[in-house]
Amino acid sequence: MxxxxxxxxxxxxxxxxxxxxxxxxxxxxxxxxxxxxxxxxxxxxxxxxxxxxxxxxxxxxxxxxxxxxxxxxxxxxxxxxxxxxxxxxxxxxxxxxxxxxxxxxxxxxxxxxxxxxxxxxxxxxxxxxxxxxxxxxxxxxxxxxxxxxxxxxxxxxxxxxxxxxxxxxxxxxxxxxxxxxxxxxxxPPPVKRAPGTGAVVGIDRGVTITAATSDGELLHIPGLTAGERGRMIRLEQKLAAQPRAPRGSGQRSRRREATLAKITALRNRLAERRRDWIEKTSTDLASRYDRVAVEDLRTANMIRRAEPQPDPDSPGNFLPNGAAAKTGLNREISASCWNRLATRLHHKTEVTEVPAFHTSQCCNRCNRITDGNRESQAVFVCKRCGHEANADVNAARNIRDLAYRGVTLGRGTPAAARNTATPCDANLQTAS
Ligand SMILES: [Zn+2]
Known part of the structure; x- marks a missing residue:
């Protein structure tokens, strides 16, 4: 891109x-x-x-x-x-x-x-x-x-x-x-306005959170409010109960169309809210950092697929994952929003893309890849050095280091030995 x-x-x-x-x-x-x-x-x-x-x-x-x-x-x-x-x-x-x-x-x-x-x-x-x-x-x-x-x-x-x-x-x-x-x-295309501080940042996209930065910020794209969600569910139920006009009758089901129009209005509102958020977020990031590193979407799509849930009670078996469909849908939505965010970042600032391999399994402190480093979707605990971090922030730091610090993931170069003299470390926050 x-x-x-x-x-x-x-x-x-x-x-x-x-x-x-x-x-x-x-x-x-x-x-x-x-x-x-x-x-x-x-x-x-x-x-x-x-x-x-x-x-x-x-x-x-x-x-x-x-x-x-x-x-x-x-x-x-x-x-x-x-x-x-x-x-x-x-x-x-x-x-x-x-x-x-x-x-x-x-x-x-x-x-x-x-x-x-x-x-x-x-x-x-x-x-x-x-x-x-x-x-x-x-x-x-x-x-x-x-x-x-x-x-x-x-x-x-x-x-x-x-x-x-x-x-x-x-x-x-x-x-x-x-x-x-x-x-x-x-x-006309805007002049790319970099702050000129040399600050760099890595950004990882998540499923539950839209994006995490290597500085520990967690960015969430807005969704429907609780009230709007309830309204959406009621409208969808109503729509399901309203019969279509018979095929070929030339008639239209006006009530059904009215319900559809309300659903469309709600969807439009959400789309607008999200577009607005993407604009503001990309502008904000471009104004704070000179360069932004993200995963190359082609490799990211290759390695990210739904992971089976092992059944703790009977080893070797997997739980029927009832939430799979919902997670799949969320992933799809967040993927499309992420695409847009990445595109807008490209418009507004200098973006480096890195291959997504191992960015979420590698420990950012000791630079080792171990199976089971990821405690859960959200928490990363290194099996070797005990480094604990928000899983997405850990990945975002790997992305940043891959792009700007010449790090090869999994080679065991500890964080201390790397060139860490970039100014963004000054405002590095530990993720909690
Ligand atoms: Zn480690």
């Missing part, structure tokens, strides 16, 4: 937008469908031109003579079409041209081998929306801002990030997903 040097990674800051019901909502919906329409018509032209080129080669037309050349040619066609069709004229030139730019980029990605051949946009595809260029922003108060959308006026959105970050953005994309509107601000 490293980006080749020179690649600009543009990022977007997604904020929840609240259009006023009525005319503004109508205009935004119109923009979405116009952008989709223009994109699809443009794609059809370019698809035909591409087929033509495959058949007859460059000389005979592409991209000059066949309709549907590059962006410039298509923008000219759009101008003509707007003169002809009143309904197209009703929409915004900026929005419609934005769709053609999207298309141009999709083709550029295809030709450079980064993406598949562009596909038609459907009303179901919620990520597309439309683009607003020449961004104009206004801050309404501490929590609310507004972005100027052509023909729709000021679109209000909830601010969950630094206002200065938003001001640095150059364009935005307005999207709608199940009735929820968002505006995603596209910003």
């Amino acid at each position: 490293s980006y080749p040097t020179g690649t600009l990674v543009f990022m977007s800051i997604r904020q929840r937008a609240c259009p006023t019901v009525g005319s503004q909502l109508d205009v935004l919906t119109m923009h979405c469908s116009h952008a989709r329409y223009v994109y699809n018509v443009g794609l059809e032209f370019r698809r035909l031109a591409y087929q033509h080129k495959l058949r007859f080669g460059h000389r005979d037309g592409y991209p000059d003579r066949v309709p549907g050349g590059g962006y410039v040619a298509q923008a000219a066609q759009l101008t003509e079409a707007r003169r002809e069709f009143a309904w197209l004229r009703e929409g915004s030139t900026v929005v419609q041209q934005g769709a053609l730019r999207d298309l141009d980029r999709a083709f550029a990605n295809f030709f450079s081998g980064r993406a598949r051949f562009p596909r038609f946009r459907t009303a179901r595809d919620v990520r597309q929306g439309f683009v607003v260029r020449d961004l104009r922003l206004r801050r309404l108060n501490r929590r609310w801002g507004a972005v100027l959308v052509p023909k729709a006026g000021w679109l209000r959105f909830k601010i969950s990030r630094q206002w200065s970050d938003l001001l640095a953005c150059t364009s935005a994309r307005v999207t709608v997903e199940r009735g929820r509107w968002h505006v995603a601000f596209v910003c």
Whole structure:
């Protein structure tokens, strides 16, 4: 998951937008469908031109003579079409041209081998929306801002990030997903702001805790609150009891849909909460450490699998692990969140990836790997030197030492003999 040097990674800051019901909502919906329409018509032209080129080669037309050349040619066609069709004229030139730019980029990605051949946009595809260029922003108060959308006026959105970050953005994309509107601000890649202290940290991902740092911090990603969890269970039970409309009857079960909408709303809330946490946590880590070491996810996925639970009463047998399914699910969730956290760290700071082998079995003090070092999921007790630590913190320290102290795990180089002169040891806390 490293980006080749020179690649600009543009990022977007997604904020929840609240259009006023009525005319503004109508205009935004119109923009979405116009952008989709223009994109699809443009794609059809370019698809035909591409087929033509495959058949007859460059000389005979592409991209000059066949309709549907590059962006410039298509923008000219759009101008003509707007003169002809009143309904197209009703929409915004900026929005419609934005769709053609999207298309141009999709083709550029295809030709450079980064993406598949562009596909038609459907009303179901919620990520597309439309683009607003020449961004104009206004801050309404501490929590609310507004972005100027052509023909729709000021679109209000909830601010969950630094206002200065938003001001640095150059364009935005307005999207709608199940009735929820968002505006995603596209910003230039940030300058990596390292504190410059030389501090390094290792981070281990856990199942019960999201991440542990080599400095002994345990980071937990937020979940549903107890109240929300209860509500979710009740809604799921309710959904299970509500019959579906008979197949092919053309009817919809409205009550069922209402329940589904409530479940979706709860899930959205959780997803947003977690996204927010990931943003804050990665920014915080990047501001405190110059370099961050994590496990290489490919090796981590190879060695982490569900471990069987031995039955203490009858040796050789294993307990039926009733919690296996639940643990599996949690692991999956934490894995996806972890992926996102690692990706954002890559964006914000210098990240070193190390192979995950033995990071959780090796003692960080005496550097020996012994079977059964791990007392439990949470506690690490070394069989040789008696070193005790939180298991994830021990692993995080191994990750840090692998990355920055030239340690080979299991070689018996004791901690004292290693080069421990890194400043992060000054604030090293013992994990309890
Ligand atoms: Zn030890």
